[in-house]
Amino acid sequence: MTAPMVNLTIEGRPVAVPPGTNLVEAAKQAGVLIPHYCYHPGLPVAGVCRMCLVEVEKSPKLAPACATAVAEGQVVHVHSEKAREARKGVLEMLLINHPLDCPICDQSGECELQDYTYQEGRADSRYREPKRFNPVEDFGGDVMYVPNRCILCTRCVRFMDDVAKDTVLNVTERGDRAHIGKFEGKDLTHPWAANVVDLCPVGALLSKDFLNKARAWELDRTASVCTGCSQGCNIIVETRDNVVMRFRPRSNEAVNEFFMCDHGRMNYRGLNRRDRLEVPTILGPRGHEAVDWEVAIDAAVRVLKGKRAYVLASPNCSNETLHLLSRLVKKTNGVGSFRVDQGIEAPLPGVTDLALRADRAANGRGAELVGFTRNETPLAGLQAGDALIIADHALSRADLEMAGRASAVIVLSSTMPAGLARADVVLPTCTVVEEEGSFTNLRGRVQRFLQAKAAPGLARPGWYVLADVLQAMGESTAFFLARDVFQDLATSNPAFAGLSYDQLGLRGLPIAGQAAGVAS
Amino acid sequence: MGFPHTPHPRETQVLSTHFGDADARSVDGWKKRGGYQALANALGTDPVAIQNVVKESGLRGRGGAGFPTGLKWSFMKLGDGKPHYLCCNADESEPGTFKDREIMRWTPHALIEGCAIGAYAIGAEDCFIYIRGEFTEPLQVMERACADARAAGVIGKNAMGSGKTVNVWVHKGAGAYICGEETALMNSIEGKRGNPRIKPPFPAVAGLFGKPTTINNVETLTAVPHILNRGADWYKKMSRPDNPKSTGTKLWSVCGNIARPGNYEVEMGFPFGEFLQDVCGGAPKGRKIKAVIPGGSSVPVIPWEQAAAAVMDYEGMVAAGTMLGSAGCIVMDDAQSIPRQAARLARFYAHESCAQCTQCREGTAWTTKILERICAGDGTAEDLDTLLSIGDNMTGKTICVLSDSCATVVSSALQYFRPEFEALIKRTTIHAVPQVVAR
Numbered sequence: 011m012t013a014p015m016v017n018l019t020i021e022g023r024p025v026a027v028p029p030g031t032n033l034v035e036a037a038k039q040a041g042v043l044i045p046h047y048c049y050h051p052g053l054p055v056a057g058v059c060r061m062c063l064v065e066v067e068k069s070p071k072l073a074p075a076c077a078t079a080v081a082e083g084q085v086v087h088v089h090s091e092k093a094r095e096a097r098k099g100v101l102e103m104l105l106i107n108h109p110l111d112c113p114i115c116d117q118s119g120e121c122e123l124q125d126y127t128y129q130e131g132r133a134d135s136r137y138r139e140p141k142r143f144n145p146v147e148d149f150g151g152d153v154m155y156v157p158n159r160c161i162l163c164t165r166c167v168r169f170m171d172d173v174a175k176d177t178v179l180n181v182t183e184r185g186d187r188a189h190i191g192k193f194e195g196k197d198l199t200h201p202w203a204a205n206v207v208d209l210c211p212v213g214a215l216l217s218k219d220f221l222n223k224a225r226a227w228e229l230d231r232t233a234s235v236c237t238g239c240s241q242g243c244n245i246i247v248e249t250r251d252n253v254v255m256r257f258r259p260r261s262n263e264a265v266n267e268f269f270m271c272d273h274g275r276m277n278y279r280g281l282n283r284r285d286r287l288e289v290p291t292i293l294g295p296r297g298h299e300a301v302d303w304e305v306a307i308d309a310a311v312r313v314l315k316g317k318r319a320y321v322l323a324s325p326n327c328s329n330e331t332l333h334l335l336s337r338l339v340k341k342t343n344g345v346g347s348f349r350v351d352q353g354i355e356a357p358l359p360g361v362t363d364l365a366l367r368a369d370r371a372a373n374g375r376g377a378e379l380v381g382f383t384r385n386e387t388p389l390a391g392l393q394a395g396d397a398l399i400i401a402d403h404a405l406s407r408a409d410l411e412m413a414g415r416a417s418a419v420i421v422l423s424s425t426m427p428a429g430l431a432r433a434d435v436v437l438p439t440c441t442v443v444e445e446e447g448s449f450t451n452l453r454g455r456v457q458r459f460l461q462a463k464a465a466p467g468l469a470r471p472g473w474y475v476l477a478d479v480l481q482a483m484g485e486s487t488a489f490f491l492a493r494d495v496f497q498d499l500a501t502s503n504p505a506f507a508g509l510s511y512d513q514l515g516l517r518g519l520p521i522a523g524q525a526a527g528v529a530s
Numbered sequence: 531m532g533f534p535h536t537p538h539p540r541e542t543q544v545l546s547t548h549f550g551d552a553d554a555r556s557v558d559g560w561k562k563r564g565g566y567q568a569l570a571n572a573l574g575t576d577p578v579a580i581q582n583v584v585k586e587s588g589l590r591g592r593g594g595a596g597f598p599t600g601l602k603w604s605f606m607k608l609g610d611g612k613p614h615y616l617c618c619n620a621d622e623s624e625p626g627t628f629k630d631r632e633i634m635r636w637t638p639h640a641l642i643e644g645c646a647i648g649a650y651a652i653g654a655e656d657c658f659i660y661i662r663g664e665f666t667e668p669l670q671v672m673e674r675a676c677a678d679a680r681a682a683g684v685i686g687k688n689a690m691g692s693g694k695t696v697n698v699w700v701h702k703g704a705g706a707y708i709c710g711e712e713t714a715l716m717n718s719i720e721g722k723r724g725n726p727r728i729k730p731p732f733p734a735v736a737g738l739f740g741k742p743t744t745i746n747n748v749e750t751l752t753a754v755p756h757i758l759n760r761g762a763d764w765y766k767k768m769s770r771p772d773n774p775k776s777t778g779t780k781l782w783s784v785c786g787n788i789a790r791p792g793n794y795e796v797e798m799g800f801p802f803g804e805f806l807q808d809v810c811g812g813a814p815k816g817r818k819i820k821a822v823i824p825g826g827s828s829v830p831v832i833p834w835e836q837a838a839a840a841v842m843d844y845e846g847m848v849a850a851g852t853m854l855g856s857a858g859c860i861v862m863d864d865a866q867s868i869p870r871q872a873a874r875l876a877r878f879y880a881h882e883s884c885a886q887c888t889q890c891r892e893g894t895a896w897t898t899k900i901l902e903r904i905c906a907g908d909g910t911a912e913d914l915d916t917l918l919s920i921g922d923n924m925t926g927k928t929i930c931v932l933s934d935s936c937a938t939v940v941s942s943a944l945q946y947f948r949p950e951f952e953a954l955i956k957r958t959t960i961h962a963v964p965q966v967v968a969r
Contacts, residue, residue, distance in 0.1 A: 055728070056886075057728040057929060058886040058887055058888070058929070059887075059888055060887050060888050060889055060927055060928060061888070063927060071926050071927075072926070072927060074728070077728045096923070096927055099889065099922075099923030099927075100888050100889065100923075102923075103888050103889055103891075103892035103893055103896070103923065104888055104892070106892055106896055107892065136912075136916050136919075137896065138900075138903075138910075139896070139899040139900070139903065142895075161888070162885060162886075162888075162891065180723070181723065181885060183885070184706075184708075184881070184882065184883055184884055184885050185880050185881055185882070185883040185885055185891060185894060185895055186880065186883075186885075186891055186892055186894075186895035186896075187885075188885030188891060
């Protein structure tokens, strides 16, 4: 298990790494960034961009750091005169046929070509000849190709060949005429294909969905977890002016390595709905009347009094909200139930245990762990006299019919469930990007997500509303933060025993009795 | 395609003995001329013994790099339980080189015999001859000869009745210069795009289909049966007395502005000046040789004075400021414009760059554009420095040496013939093409 470590010096900093590590990764551990384009930790090494050339003492030629394994006693110079000159040469060559259209390029601001050129490139170009031109091409799926900006690092080709295992892309032609080509009759329609956009270090592969929408520097980035399925891919939510612009994968080798699927990526759209519930309402003589939170909470407690709480909770609710819902169920001797929408499972073959799962919800496992029952017809057990609480759950036609049996309906939701005729109390809540919380994925890994934007109107996190309701019912719920609720969950539910927000960090931990992670 | 010329008395014919002898193309005809005797003997000896004889003979790779063949073979770990492969590099695409073509056209069985011995010596059962895509006639000849040899039991499951398996297969390339690079060649055989691979791992560790592989040039393998037949000492003697590092004979392809172009076989250490003037007949009538590229387009061009004093072996050519390379000798007389020739060669490299490494993909094309602009009369004073600087960025920084080769052409042309470039830039010459004189 513990192989002897290899000791080397990178930029004067001693570092010990396992044998077989390449110099780029070793340098990362030493806190040194070796500039690179074609190298990506999630892809096979190509060694073609020649950007990561470094000087290794006692070696006559500059070595490509990505394709050079560490050796005992190696002394590596990343920023020596010789290495810097080589990189300057590469940067100049990469730019000679590049259109230099940063002002209209989507990648601008998050472009590695831009970054390294500013960092150590030439201030001017010696190129006086006409530039090579190739037209923009639609690669299918969500991907557009701008060949003039392409530096032919082949990350996209290697991703499709070796990770997605769907051979769609290739390098067409030779010399400076070369560009990324698509095999005849094939398109980038693989369910994970849009990762090539993230992998592209320059503005050559762009998302058609995100095209011309925002500049990289205008975006605020927040760590979160995808709600597209039960895999729980770690993501970054990017917002501008309180609007979610896009999702991008966040690396976590225990869950999704560096990738996320196209289905999850497009899920951001549902978070920008305009028909949000913004104020609490109660059903009065003049229909739904907007009221203060105190009034609404009191109304909810009044409605619940003496009734069984029949909770229909969305499997996309956080562990915290679900935990307090389960306390409500327990208090009223009620029922907790949910349904998980199904879709086609789409694995990413190159990564162990990574797939777009058939269960298209983030927290079905969490709902089960707090004692909720998974059911195709979750309202089948609803009896006359029950108070139905709908927590962000969508209603099918059958659900709507069965919901009619309830003697009272409380909606605890970000949007009004479509088709619902009557709701005695409506309590507006936050979406996943508007609150802090945690999910439990299908392998039992608990992962935190953070608040990315402000909630509209008076909407509050579900757990916050429920804490007030429970308090009004005489329970002790002195929770001020989501972490307090999680602490309560960890002390009361053995599955979550020993976990806390501090320990979970942003990469998550498995619940008690689970292996360390999906990929390990 | 020309018929072989009458041998010059100063040539030493070993490999070229049967050039032009159509009967030598058949199995029986080849056996009549002493062929396949070396293979029969070899299959009865220990592979290590064969390696040692070749090592002792001093035979070096004829493809360009000049790596000692016996040493290369000894890198293959015999009995490691893995399949071994031998690749014969017949992708002779180096501009100016056409020696392997003649070997394959006239003496296909000589190559098959060399391949079979080479395969046996490295513990391989299969040898793949990778033939350049444009070589239609050599391909036909080789395919025919392989089929004949297999039918005659020379190669196959029970080669020469020895009970040992030695197969020789012919694989046709698709016409890419880069597939002559050994790792690109292996990719091409595997059915992949002909891109050179990063080394390490070296082919002897993980080559064709990920298995230990040796790659030898056509001429190298063809020389092996002669060495086994006549002994390492005989081969070693064909060298300069003061330089035992280059041994044997070498086929030289001579083309360009020369009275008698063609393939010539001479011993290592032959004086280059006499070779060009005497054996090849010197420059066309009324002209003078100005410059020579002695080893195929990838080696530095040198002026005639330097070439005339050079000696034709690996070390001699290095001493003259160039390299022996693949011995594809391109002769340029005083009617040629060096900038124009450099531009033409740079265009070749720009066309053939596999597009993997940045410096090569962009640098070869950039170099070409600048040179062609200079030739068109639009050069500027700083262009020459830019060319050298680009060349510097293209040297020693890429996966293979295609990029270095392009830079070599330009830097050597600038080193020896800078005034010609400057004259074009200053427009003291009206155009880059000097008047062609009637011969």
